[in-house]
Amino acid sequence: MFLKTYGTSKPTRYTFSEVKKMARRFKEKVGQGGYGSVYKGKLPNGVPVAVKMLENSTAEGGEFINEVATIGRIHHANIVQLLGFCSEGTRQALIYEFMPNESLERYIFSNGSNAYHQLLVPNKMLDVSLGIARGMEYLHQGCNQRIIHFDIKPHNILLDYNFNPKISDFGLAKLCARDQSIVTLTAARGTLGYIAPELYSRNFGGISYKSDVYSFGMLVLEMVSGRRNSDPSVGSQNDVYLPEWIYQKIVTGQDLVLTLDMAEEEKEKVRQLAIVALWCIQWNPKNRPSMTKVVNMLTGRLQNLEIPPKPFVSSENQQMA
Structure with a gap:
């Protein structure tokens, strides 16, 4: 029923044999996720595309329709464009514009390789953060319906x-009215380490677009530190929770990035980016900025941002939390 009503508008619906031809019989695999595999392909007009073949498609039927419905109509410079889809029985595919430089995850955690140094210099970090923030602001404020992504993380940028940067993977996204502040979910959704506290426990507040803001904050903290955000509940004793480690450095005025030789001005930029991120991961959703405010902070050249309150329960209390 959905495909009938949707079939007339963009994106294009393809047959499986067209998809097979497009993906050159699935010879060149460029990625793998929980949902299935991604192959490099070409549209008949020569435009390179990424073809995402969904496996376990009976279970993922909802996610597939969600993705087509949610981002099929979106055009934004910082959101991956869905060009087409295929649905023939259990064969389901999504066709996207091709992103040659892969995901942000590869650069953040590349252990000081050249790629990391090229991309994650302060100015570029700021550009990437701003691009993601603009894409998210559009999802939250710019569409007829508010779209909450629920899986913002480096792998999906x-x-x-x-x-x-372009935001991808809308399998978990939820559409809601723009004036609807609180969303009801039956279960926490997202990826461990990026999930806002209110998704685990209502004591922290209602679930809303501010849950995406939290994930964005975690992503930026990983970017400025080059470290993975180990989830507080699984951290070993010697592994300090990332936000806590960064917060301490900010409060005591220490440098965050030790691997790069940076001018004072650049160090300050990284510090201010970290402060924006710490505002985004406040435990109480009411204390987190909206993405519009984040864009303003990032474009206002980040001067004199106030250090937020501690955004986490400190390690000693974690067992109780």
């Missing part, structure tokens, strides 16, 4: 030819 893809980079185009110029390393501009």
Whole structure:
């Protein structure tokens, strides 16, 4: 029923044999996720595309329709464009514009390789953060319906030819009215380490677009530190919870990035980016900025941002939390 009503508008619906031809019989695999595999392909007009073949498609039927319905109508410089889809029985595919520089995850956790140094210099970090923030602001404020992504993390931020970031993977996204502040979910959704506290426990507040803001904050903390955010509940004794480690450095005025030789001005930029991120991960959703405010903080050249209150329960109390 959905496909009938939707079939007339963009994106294009393809047959499975067209998809097979497009993906050159699935020879060149470029990625793998929980949902299935991604192959490099070409549209008949020569435009390179990524073809995402969904496996376990009976279970993922909802996610597939969600993705087509949610991002099929979106055009934004910082959101990956869905060009087409295929649905023939259990064969389901999504066709996206091709992102040659893969995901942000590869650069953040590349252990000081050249790629990391090229992309994660302070100015580029700021550009990437701002691009993601603009894409998220559009999802939260710019569409007829508010779209909450629920899985913002480095793996879902893809980079185009110029390393501009684009948000991808809307399988968990939820559409809601723009004036609806609180969303009801039956279970926490997202990826461990990026999930806002209110998704685990209502004591922290209602679930809303502010849950995405939290995930964005965690992503930026990983970017400025080059470290993975180990989830507080699984951290070993010697592994300090990332936000806590960064907060201490900010409060005591220490440098965050030790691997790069940076001018004072650049160090300050990284510090201010970290402060924006710490505002985004406040435990109480009411204390987190909206993405519009984040964009303003990032474009206002980040001067004199106030250090937020401690955004976490400190390690000693974690067992109780």
